[in-house]
Amino acid sequence: MNAAYDRLKARFARIGALNEAAGILHWDASAMMPPGGGHARGEQLAALAGVSHELLTAPQVAEDLAAATADGEWDGANLALMRRAHARATALPVALVEASSRANSACEMVWREAKADADFGKVRKALTEVVALQREIAQALGAALGMDPYDALMDGYQPGVTAADVEPVFAAYESWLAEALPRAEAIQAQRPAPLPLEGRFPVAAQRALCREMAERVGLQFSHARLDESLHPFCGGNPSDVRITTFYDEHNPAKALLGVLHETGHAMYERHLPAGFARQPVGEAAGMAAHESQSLIVEMQACRSDAFLGFLAGRLRQEFGLSTRIACRENLARLWRRVGRGFIRVDADEITYPAHVILRFRLERAMIGGTLAVADLPQAWNEGLRALLGIVPPDDAQGCLQDIHWHDGAFGYFPSYTLGAMAAAQLMAAIRGDMPELDAQLAKGDLSAMMRWLNLRVHGQGARLGFQDLLRAATGRPLDPGDFTAHLTRRYLDG
Amino acid sequence: MNAAYDRLKARFARIGALNEAAGILHWDASAMMPPGGGHARGEQLAALAGVSHELLTAPQVAEDLAAATADGEWDGANLALMRRAHARATALPVALVEASSRANSACEMVWREAKADADFGKVRKALTEVVALQREIAQALGAALGMDPYDALMDGYQPGVTAADVEPVFAAYESWLAEALPRAEAIQAQRPAPLPLEGRFPVAAQRALCREMAERVGLQFSHARLDESLHPFCGGNPSDVRITTFYDEHNPAKALLGVLHETGHAMYERHLPAGFARQPVGEAAGMAAHESQSLIVEMQACRSDAFLGFLAGRLRQEFGLSTRIACRENLARLWRRVGRGFIRVDADEITYPAHVILRFRLERAMIGGTLAVADLPQAWNEGLRALLGIVPPDDAQGCLQDIHWHDGAFGYFPSYTLGAMAAAQLMAAIRGDMPELDAQLAKGDLSAMMRWLNLRVHGQGARLGFQDLLRAATGRPLDPGDFTAHLTRRYLDG
Numbered sequence: 005m006n007a008a009y010d011r012l013k014a015r016f017a018r019i020g021a022l023n024e025a026a027g028i029l030h031w032d033a034s035a036m037m038p039p040g041g042g043h044a045r046g047e048q049l050a051a052l053a054g055v056s057h058e059l060l061t062a063p064q065v066a067e068d069l070a071a072a073t074a075d076g077e078w079d080g081a082n083l084a085l086m087r088r089a090h091a092r093a094t095a096l097p098v099a100l101v102e103a104s105s106r107a108n109s110a111c112e113m114v115w116r117e118a119k120a121d122a123d124f125g126k127v128r129k130a131l132t133e134v135v136a137l138q139r140e141i142a143q144a145l146g147a148a149l150g151m152d153p154y155d156a157l158m159d160g161y162q163p164g165v166t167a168a169d170v171e172p173v174f175a176a177y178e179s180w181l182a183e184a185l186p187r188a189e190a191i192q193a194q195r196p197a198p199l200p201l202e203g204r205f206p207v208a209a210q211r212a213l214c215r216e217m218a219e220r221v222g223l224q225f226s227h228a229r230l231d232e233s234l235h236p237f238c239g240g241n242p243s244d245v246r247i248t249t250f251y252d253e254h255n256p257a258k259a260l261l262g263v264l265h266e267t268g269h270a271m272y273e274r275h276l277p278a279g280f281a282r283q284p285v286g287e288a289a290g291m292a293a294h295e296s297q298s299l300i301v302e303m304q305a306c307r308s309d310a311f312l313g314f315l316a317g318r319l320r321q322e323f324g325l326s327t328r329i330a331c332r333e334n335l336a337r338l339w340r341r342v343g344r345g346f347i348r349v350d351a352d353e354i355t356y357p358a359h360v361i362l363r364f365r366l367e368r369a370m371i372g373g374t375l376a377v378a379d380l381p382q383a384w385n386e387g388l389r390a391l392l393g394i395v396p397p398d399d400a401q402g403c404l405q406d407i408h409w410h411d412g413a414f415g416y417f418p419s420y421t422l423g424a425m426a427a428a429q430l431m432a433a434i435r436g437d438m439p440e441l442d443a444q445l446a447k448g449d450l451s452a453m454m455r456w457l458n459l460r461v462h463g464q465g466a467r468l469g470f471q472d473l474l475r476a477a478t479g480r481p482l483d484p485g486d487f488t489a490h491l492t493r494r495y496l497d498g
Numbered sequence: 499m500n501a502a503y504d505r506l507k508a509r510f511a512r513i514g515a516l517n518e519a520a521g522i523l524h525w526d527a528s529a530m531m532p533p534g535g536g537h538a539r540g541e542q543l544a545a546l547a548g549v550s551h552e553l554l555t556a557p558q559v560a561e562d563l564a565a566a567t568a569d570g571e572w573d574g575a576n577l578a579l580m581r582r583a584h585a586r587a588t589a590l591p592v593a594l595v596e597a598s599s600r601a602n603s604a605c606e607m608v609w610r611e612a613k614a615d616a617d618f619g620k621v622r623k624a625l626t627e628v629v630a631l632q633r634e635i636a637q638a639l640g641a642a643l644g645m646d647p648y649d650a651l652m653d654g655y656q657p658g659v660t661a662a663d664v665e666p667v668f669a670a671y672e673s674w675l676a677e678a679l680p681r682a683e684a685i686q687a688q689r690p691a692p693l694p695l696e697g698r699f700p701v702a703a704q705r706a707l708c709r710e711m712a713e714r715v716g717l718q719f720s721h722a723r724l725d726e727s728l729h730p731f732c733g734g735n736p737s738d739v740r741i742t743t744f745y746d747e748h749n750p751a752k753a754l755l756g757v758l759h760e761t762g763h764a765m766y767e768r769h770l771p772a773g774f775a776r777q778p779v780g781e782a783a784g785m786a787a788h789e790s791q792s793l794i795v796e797m798q799a800c801r802s803d804a805f806l807g808f809l810a811g812r813l814r815q816e817f818g819l820s821t822r823i824a825c826r827e828n829l830a831r832l833w834r835r836v837g838r839g840f841i842r843v844d845a846d847e848i849t850y851p852a853h854v855i856l857r858f859r860l861e862r863a864m865i866g867g868t869l870a871v872a873d874l875p876q877a878w879n880e881g882l883r884a885l886l887g888i889v890p891p892d893d894a895q896g897c898l899q900d901i902h903w904h905d906g907a908f909g910y911f912p913s914y915t916l917g918a919m920a921a922a923q924l925m926a927a928i929r930g931d932m933p934e935l936d937a938q939l940a941k942g943d944l945s946a947m948m949r950w951l952n953l954r955v956h957g958q959g960a961r962l963g964f965q966d967l968l969r970a971a972t973g974r975p976l977d978p979g980d981f982t983a984h985l986t987r988r989y990l991d992g
Contacts, residue, residue, distance in 0.1 A: 021545035024538060025519055032522060036530070040721035041738025044518060047776065051515035055549050227534035244535025282541065 005079060008071035011064075012086055013283065019059050020282025024241040026052045031239035031246045035231040060093045078277075078285055081467045085284035088149075092160065095148030096141060104137040108412035115410035122400035124381050131410060132377040135370050138414050142371050154371045157415030162290035162422065164469030167368055170418050173425070173484050174361045178391065180488050181358060185392075188342045188354055188495040198337035199329045201319070205256040213256070213322050214249060214263040217315075221267045221301055222454045223247075228270060236262045238269035238298075242281060245270040256323070257339060260315075261302055268301030269294055271454060275462030289466045289473050291416065295423025296430060297461065303353055303424070304431040304490070305453060310445035312336055318448070342495060344392045346401040354491055357424065358391040363406075363417040371414055426474055428487035430461065433478040499573060502565035505558075506580055507777060513553050514776025518735040520546045525733035525740045529725040554587045572771075572779055575961045579778035582643075586654065589642030590635060598631040602906035609904035616894035618875050625904060626871040629864050632908050636865050648865045651909030656784035656916065658963030661862055664912050667919070667978050668855045672885065674982050675852060679886075682836045682848060682989040692831035693823045695813070699750040707750070707816050708743060708757040711809075715761045715795055716948045717741075722764060730756045732763035732792075736775060739764040750817070751833060754809075755796055762795030763788055765948060769956030783960045783967050785910065789917025790924060791955065797847060797918070798925040798984070799947060804939035806830055812942070836989060838886045840895040848985055851918065852885040857900070857911040865908055920968055922981035924955065927972040 026049055033045050059065075069090055074083040111130035118126035142153035149156050155166045215230055229240070233248035240246035247266035249259045272288055280286030288294050305311055313332035320330045328334070342352045348359035366383055369375035375383055384403040385395045396402035408416055434456050435441055444452055460477040471481040520543055527539050553559075563584060568577040605624035612620035636647035643650050649660045709724055723734070727742035734740035741760035743753045766782055774780030782788050799805055807826035814824045822828070836846045842853035860877055863869035869877055878897040879889045890896035902910055928950050929935055938946055954971040965975040 017541070018545045018548070021538075021541045022549070025523060025542040025546060028523060028526060028542070029519060032526065036723065038719060038721055038723055038738055040718070041735075044515075044735050044737045044775070047511070047515045048519040048522070051512045052519060054512070055516070224534070225532060227532055229530065229532055241535075241538050243538045244532055281538070 005075050006071070006073050008068040009074045009079070009083060012068050012072055012083070015059060015065065015068075016086060016089075016284060017282045019056050020286075022052050022056050022059075024282065026056075027239055027241055028244075028246075031248075034233040034235070034237065034239075035246070035248050057093060060090060065090055066094075078280065078467060082280065082283050082285035085466055088163070089284055091148050092145060095145050097144075100137065100140055100144065104134075104141060104412060107133045107137050108410075112407065112411045115404065115407065119400050119404040122398040122404070124399040124404060127404070127410065128377060131380075134410065134412050135377050135414075138412060139371055139373065142414075154368050154415065157371065158418065159415075161416045162292040162419050162470055163466075164290070164471060165292065165418070165422060167364075169471075169482070170364065170422070173482065174357070174364060174418075174421070177357050177421075177484060177488070178361060181354065181391070184488075184491065184496060185342070185344070185354060191496065192342055195337065198341060199334050200338070201255060201257065201325065201329060203323065203325070204253055205323055207251045207253060209322055210251050210256050210259050213318065214259055216318075217260060217306075218247070218263055218267040218270070220448050221264065221271060221450050223267050223270055223274070227274060230263065236266055238266045238273065240273070242273045242276045242278070242286075245273045256319070261306070261339065264306045265298045265302035268298035271301070271457070272297040272462050275458040277463055277465045280465055285467055286465045289461075289464065289468065290470055291419035292422035292426060292470055293461070293473060295419055296426035297423075297457065299424050299427035300431055300457070301450070304427050305445060305450055307336075307339055308442070308445055309336065310442040311448065312339070314446055314448040340494065344394050346388070346394065346396040347405055353424070354495060355392060357421040358388075360417050360421040362387045362391055363408075366403075367409065367414045367417065370409075422470070422482065425482060425484045425487040426470075428490040429474060429478050429480070429483055430457070431490070432486040499569050500565070500567050502562040503568045503573070503577060506562050506566055506577070509553060509559065509562075510580060510583075510778060511776045513550050514780075516546050516550050516553075518776065520550075521733050521735055522738075522740075525742075528727040528729070528731065528733075529740070529742050551587060554584060559584055560588075572774065572961060576774065576777050576779035579960055582657070583778055585642050586639060589639050591638075594631065594634055594638065598628075598635060598906060601627045601631050602904075606901065606905045609898065609901065613894050613898040616892040616898065618893040618898060621898070621904065622871060625874075628904065628906050629871050629908075632906060633865055633867065636908070648862050648909065651865065652912065653909075655910045656786040656913050656964055657960075658784070658965060659786065659912070659916060661858075663965075663976070664858065664916070667976065668851070668858060668912075668915070671851050671915075671978060671982070672855060675848065675885070678982075678985065678990060679836070679838070679848060682985075685990065686836055689831065692835060693828050694832070695749060695751065695819065695823060697817065697819070698747055699817055701745045701747060703816055704745050704750050704753050707812065708753055710812075711754060711800075712741070712757055712761045712764070714942050715758065715765060715944050717761050717764055717768070721768060724757065730760055732760045732767065734767070736767045736770045736772070736780075739767045750813070755800070755833065758800045759792045759796035762792035765795070765951070766791040766956050769952040771957055771959045774959055779961055780959045783955075783958065783962065784964055785913035786916035786920060786964055787955070787967060789913055790920035791917075791951065793918050793921035794924055794951070795944070798921050799939060799944055801830075801833055802936070802939055803830060804936040805942065806833070808940055808942040834988065838888050840882070840888065840890040841899055847918070848989060849886060851915040852882075854911050854915040856881045856885055857902075860897075861903065861908045861911065864903075916964070916976065919976060919978045919981040920964075922984040923968060923972050923974070923977055924951070925984070926980040 029045060029049055037045060069087055072083055074080050107130070111127065111134045114130045115127050118124060138157070139153070142157050145156035146153040149159065151159060152167065158165060158167065211230070215225070218230060219225070227243055227245065229246045231246065231248050232250060234250060236249045238245060238247045247263065247270050249262045249266065251259045272294055276288065277286050306315070309332055312335045316330045316332050316335050319325050320327065340353070342354055344355060345351055348356065351359055362384070366375060366380065366387065370377065380403050381399050389395050434453055437456065438452060441453060444450070461473065464473060464476070468476055475481050523539060523543055531539060563581055566577055568574050601624070605621065605628045608624045609621045612618060632651070633647070636651050639650035640647040643653065645653060646661065652659060652661065709719070712724060713719070721737055721739065723740045725740065725742050726744060728744060730743045732739060732741045741757065741764050743756045743760065745753045766788055770782065771780050803826055806829040810824045810826050810829050813819050814821065834846070836848055838849060839845055842850065845853055856878070859881065860869060860874065864871065874897050875893050882896070883889050928947055931950065932946060935947060938944070955967065958967060962970055969975050
């Protein structure tokens with residue numbers, strides 16, 4: 005450790021604090037802000053982003069990075085992450101960043117209209133511009149980081165995972181799915197149809213139950229909030245995490261399962277290493293790692309038979325539902341229903357990766373220059389047919405459904421499925437260490453499981469890359485076998 | 499207008515946006531933040547303040563200010579305010595600012611304990627340190643701005659008003675009060691005692707009525723929020739103002755009158771000149787000007803006989819109160835009750851200035867070096883006896899009651915009474931222009947009155963100083979005669 009490293013730590017602490025400020029302002033814009041505040045909020049966030057970027061790219065940073073030394077695993081990793089952040093921030097000419105930002109905003113606006121009208125032609129030109137600029141960005145980042153261009157985009161969301169890592173994993177899943185999905189459907193068809201949760205579920209009672217569930221997972225509301233927004237998310241900062249949900253008076257499942265998902269994210273943030281707060285190594289290890297934590301809570305723990313049995317009891321108590329409807333078996337049929345659909349965000353656990361695989365291949369081809377934006381609708385439809393055997397009736401239910409590309413986010417989609425796979429792998433390790441897990445889940449008790457994750461995942465911050473994090477926690481790098489084994493147990497051992 | 503001025507405008511726009519961000523974070527800390535978020539919030543606000551200060555004091559600013567020219571009243575005033583902001587920001591050595599900030603924080607903490615224990619001895623040392631540093635600050639600012647040291651502190655809250663302006667106004671009020679207060683008390687004693695608003699007033703119903711009242715004043719909730727906090731305030735920014743209140747289920751008056759007060763502040767912010775948003779000239783004209791807008795709504799308009807009659811009807815409708823209790827006459831007796839008390843924030847309209855006069859004289863003497871902190875309790879008690887004829891039973895009800903000095907705020911207190919006087923003067927001008935005002939207020943309609951203020955006060959931003967603002971709006975600089983005439987009509991023409 006030397007003076008240059010200390011200066012860098014002070015500078016990154018300041019950048020981290022400004023980013024935290026922006027995080028609260030983003031949360032506020034979604035959960036609190038009156039509509040008329042939007043323009044000023046844009047100015048506030050732009051000023052914060054501009055100042056952050058200037059602090060990160062100031063000439064002094066390059067000098068300090070050249071001179072800095074850091075001792076030990078944590079500070080060594082912190083310094084390496086500082087170098088990476090600086091390399092990414094300085095790789096792009098300001099004019100390219102601004103052109104891309106403008107193109108993204110313009111495309112996003114046109115996309116809303118194109119989606120509403122199911123008319124890809126309306127967004128084609130704007131998306132072509134977005135993709136052209138993303139290709140420039142990918143090439144510039146790739147050159148600066150010594151990576152393939154598409155990998156350089158992925159690296160912005162989940163450092164340390166490349167397309168070459170993902171490709172065989174996804175290919176294997178595609179093969180598995182081709183055989184497994186029809187079997188899962190056949191098994192499901194032989195079982196009774198699920199009975200819907202009928203009735204009115206007052207928002208106040210849903211909110212109280214959601215808070216209780218978040219607390220059962222381990223969230224302390226002395227350091228957290230639960231509010232409402234159109235699109236649920238987890239924001240804020242580690243000592244002040246803010247999750248949101250959306251209540252439907254006719255269906256409590258959306259809010260309940262959504263809150264459990266966001267609580268998984270929130271627990272990661274809450275238990276990041278406080279000694280490195282607002283330092284790069286004190287952040288989460290990436291989007292796939294983050295998604296693993298939301299999914300291990302929502303999908304692995306809380307949709308398990310054991311927890312569903314507990315939750316059924318709570319639903320009976322709170323809403324007076326019958327045992328026929330609010331029982332483990334019916335909740336499992338309702339909330340673990342398999343089906344081939346067009347919409348990614350509505351997909352079940354088995355088919356969700358197919359939606360991701362489709363997008364991974366298409367976006368990689370667009371960034372690689374082998375797929376023109378004009379050919380996207382056809383490629384989408386052919387890809388979905390190959391993966392799931394269905395073709396969307398229009399582009400609104402096809403290549404227009406997600407905001408991501410139209411907002412300039414390329415390289416993000418794989419994180420969803422890497423996260424699902426990592427969640428299964430971590431859960432397998434937890435079950436190995438804790439044979440009593442199901443007995444705990446049946447009592448609504450996730451405390452021991454969360455302590456395991458606090459220690460082996462959350463508390464590691466960004467010290468380890470995605471693969472090393474999994475290796476340290478489970479003894480192996482990403483092994484999708486645990487995910488298919490989990491799906492087999494849940495959907496095929498019927 | 500030249501390139502140097504354009505660069506300054508861009509820089510101040512950025513500073514303004516960062517200050518807006520800080521404003522939302524301050525609001526959030528009071529109205530939303532879970533307690534555990536406090537430490538990180540401190541880091542976020544410190545980073546924002548640090549970056550703002552660096553942007554304002556960068557060498558380029560002095561160069562640009564030396565070269566800048568601006569045409570027209572608005573840009574000319576904007577440039578002058580930029581010079582003032584730069585002069586204030588560069589007048590103080592960083593070490594002094596930091597020492598003062600630390601001393602203020604330390605003193606504020608000790609003060610809470612000292613106040614709870616009514617033990618001035620506990621805070622004497624810390625407050626002595628605060629005052630010593632404030633004296634240094636006042637001297638440095640005074641030297642940079644060419645002002646008397648105490649005036650330089652006042653200038654930080656209400657530019658353009660000096661102690662020499664205030665002194666004769668306050669002396670005249672003291673004389674008027676000595677004669678008027680006993681008369682007002684005698685008149686009040688001959689009237690029936692007020693009947694309290696008894697019963698339970700559910701928070702939801704109070705909130706709805708408070709929102710309605712804010713809307714009647716003219717606040718649009720597409721650009722505003724109303725929330726709860728321990729200490730009510732108005733925050734946010736002009737396109738997104740955020741007022742808070744505190745509901746007492748046993749007394750709706752606090753929230754109602756408090757919301758009307760904060761709405762007056764909010765209307766000022768909402769109608770600042772949008773073309774100069776985030777520029778110095780686009781801000782309010784100072785704290786006294788701001789207080790004039792809260793008080794013209796709360797005290798002048800909404801405690802008028804005409805509006806109280808309207809409000810009485812709404813209270814009967816919403817809470818089923820009897821005509822005996824919820825009538826104009828009884829509300830006037832309840833909410834315009836005169837009395838000699840120890841506590842400033844509980845004081846009535848007539849005695850409130852006495853509390854301010856006391857503080858003005860004492861703080862001026864402390865900054866001038868003619869009153870030692872150790873002698874403050876005695877000077878306080880003697881001063882209050884001279885002004886109101888009462889002596890507090892202990893220092894908790896005396897010199898320990900306000901946070902201001904213990905947090906390093908010297909020069910702020912006069913703004914309260916300057917605001918009250920300006921409110922009366924503006925209201926006299928409005929009544930002169932609008933003979934139909936009482937008929938409108940009797941229907942709960944403040945729209946014409948607010949349009950008058952939008953045009954002549956709010957929309958002027960900080961283009962004019964406090965005195966020139968009053969001159970342009972009313973034809974005269976501050977004339978306390980309108981305030982005493984108002985008090986005479988309300989309390990002495992019985």
